[in-house]
Amino acid sequence: MQNLIDQPKVALTGPKYWWQKEVFYQIYPASFKDSNNDGIGDIPGIIEKLPYLKNLGITAIWLSPIYQSPMVDNGYDISDYQAINPSFGTMADFDTLMAKAKALDIKIIMDLVINHTSDQHRWFQAALKDPNSPYRDYYIFKPGVNGGPPNNWRSNFGKGSSWTEVPGEANMYYHHVFSPQQPDLNWENPKLRQTIYHMINWWLDKGLAGFRIDAITFIKKDQDFAAITPDGQDGLGKVKRKTENRPGLDAFLTELKQATFQKHDAVTVGEASGVQYDQLPQFIGKKGYFSMIFDFHYADIDVASGSEWYKRIDWTVPEFKALLFKSQLAIQATGWGANFLENHDQPRSISKYIRDPKYQNTIGAKALATLYFCLRGTPFIYQGQEIGMVNALRQDINAFNDVSSHDNYQRAIAEGYGAKVALACVNQRSRDNSRTPFQWSAGVNAGFNQGHQPWLGLAQNWQQLNYQTEKDDPASTFNFYRQLIALRNHSQFSADLIYGAIAPLTAPDDVVAYRRGDSLQVYVNLSSDQQTLNVTPKALILNNYDTLIQTDQTIELKPYQAILIEVDEHGN
Known part of the structure; x- marks a missing residue:
């Protein structure tokens, strides 16, 4: 196959937005590289691996939270927005990371978590201490009803009420869409909003390229705080029915953009759960709130809902x-x-999308990489995805760190699932699957550190599957990702792969097929059966197998084979 990695760069034309031609790499700091051997990945570890990321070819990093936090939800419970958690390093370390990344022409965005804070945040502590404190109105406090919580809303983590009683204050509760340690901010308070905007601008002034914005569609709550029809044996109903993408959210998001992102030409990536397609113009149109969004409609195909993933769905390729x-x-x-x-909340894609275990390997990893990397939009790679990391397998619920895994396990038990089935569901979908330490080598602790027990157990296959075994293998998953990035950003096909329109193509049921631009076509067989395509390629650009079965008018795709081909313009 033609080597496209070292070809000269091709000038790109198209829309004016700089972030359209970036390739993002998400780092989960606790699990990336531990530089000081304390069992937790850190900012100096990220700095150490910047040359690795440059070699891979990515152009931007998304850092999962590194803010000061008690780490109940692995950093998504922030106790100080303008401080670095000591386990990750210092603000000086962060400034060094920014400078060294900039020298390599790598941009950095951070997670922005502004639906809630940690219960250890000084605002919340002040609110608890004094009911008359102005910080009481920074959060959502309501009196109980009939000796219980204000309503029957269920926490989004799957178990129990979304209300927790205030310690030492009878019949008073505070609200949390997620865990009790993550009290929701009260966006109805203008003073709270201005404080948040000041913090955001502080980070952008430091040189951040932008933010991935966490749980942003939850910041608007229905102000009637009314009870809802139960949807489980616990008598509760999903909190998102009254708190996700609710009327009035538009005013908050418009103000947020105008007060912060718009002033800095910042890239914004919304975690926009609950957004319907007819609402997209408001979110990502020419005057939309965000640069782009993550869409979870197909990512959550395997579960009944994103927060109740113990309810499994046996999906089909069509x-x-x-x-x-x-x-x-x-x-x-x-x-x-x-x-x-993949991301920090999703299981490993090979374990999720490759249904035949025989192909949960390099073949499957490359098939999925081809499928998604060639889609229209900005690609995001999650750490370890580029070497083909897979789910871990745990034998006991107590081996899980993830708070939502424990909640889903208990909810499954309460709904009548047996312990074995409940554990299997958690193993398939636990957020711990993507949070296992990066597999750098076959050495001690997969090269994550020098021997201190990592904060989370390794996936079982680290001795066989790691960067060290892949880096010099031209047929490895790692080098396949390098080739994909080079094709997209530095080849004669870049204009089509970045800016070209996408259109589905007719193909067998188990083959995902689409066109990009005028002359590129992608075919991915997501089955264990050989599939026949009626297509005649002008050139084979990318193939996850060594060979391609081809006649004058047809192509035979082997199980989980994926190809990118060039065809005559407007050809079928």
Whole structure:
């Protein structure tokens, strides 16, 4: 196959937005590289691995939270927005990371978590201490009803009420969409909003390129705080029915953009759960709130809902295709999307999307990489995805760190699932799957550190699957990702792969097929059966197998084979 990695760069033309041609890499700091051997990854570890990221070819880093935090939800419970958690390093370390990344022409964005704080945040502590404190109005406090919580809303983590009684204050509760240690901020308070905006601008002034914005569609709550029809044996109902993407959210998001992001030409990636496709113009249109959004409609195909993933769904490839193309075409008609297979909240994609265990390997990893990386939108790679990391397997619920894994396990038990089935569900979907330490080598602790027990146990296959075994293998998953990045950003195909329109193509049921631009076509067989394509390529650009079975008018795709081909313009 033609080597495209070292070809000269091709000048790109197209829309004016700089972030459209970036390739993002998400780092989960606790699990990336531990520089001081305390068991927790850190900022100096990220600095150490910047040359690795440059070699991979990425152009921007998304850092999961490194703010000061008690780490109940692994940093998504922030106790100080303008301080670095000591386990990750210091603000001086962060400034060094920014400078060294800039020298390598790598941008950095951070997580922005502004639906809630930690219960250890000084604002919340002041609110608890004094009911008359102005900080009481920074959060949502309500009196109980009939000796219980204000209503029957269930926490989004799957178990128990979204209300917790205030210690030492009878019949008074505070609200939390997520865990009790993550009290929700009261966005109805203008003073709170201005304080948040000041913090955001402080970070942007430091040189951040932008933010991935966490749980942002939850900041507006229905102000009637009314009870809802129960949807479980516990008599509670999903909190998102009254708190996710609710009327009035538009005013908050418009003000947020105008007061912060718009002033800095910042890239913003919204975690926009609950957004319907007919609302996309508001979110990512020309005057939308964000640069792009993550769409979870197809990513959550395997579960009944994103927060109740103990309810498994046996999806089919045609169903997956329909959701994928519906998403791509809706976003294309409006604006720009952020394409992903994995993140810190999702299981490993090979374990999730490759149904046949025989192909949960390099073949499957490359098939999925081809499928999503060539879609229209900005690609996001999650750490370890580029070497083909897979889910871990744990034998006991107590081996899980993730708070939502424990909640889903208990909820499954309460709903009548047996312990074995409940544990299997958690193993398939736990957020711990993507949070296991990066597998750098076959050495001690997979090269994550020098021997101190990592904060989370390694996945079982680290001695066989790691960066050290892949870096010099031209057929490795790692080098396949390097080639994909080079094709997208530095080849004669860049204009089509970045800016070209996407259109689904007719193909067998188990083949995902689409066109990019005028002359590129992608075919990915997501089954264990050989599939016949009626297509004649002008050139084979990318193939996850060593060979391709081809006649004058047809191509035979082997199980989980994926190809990117060039065809005559407007050819079928």
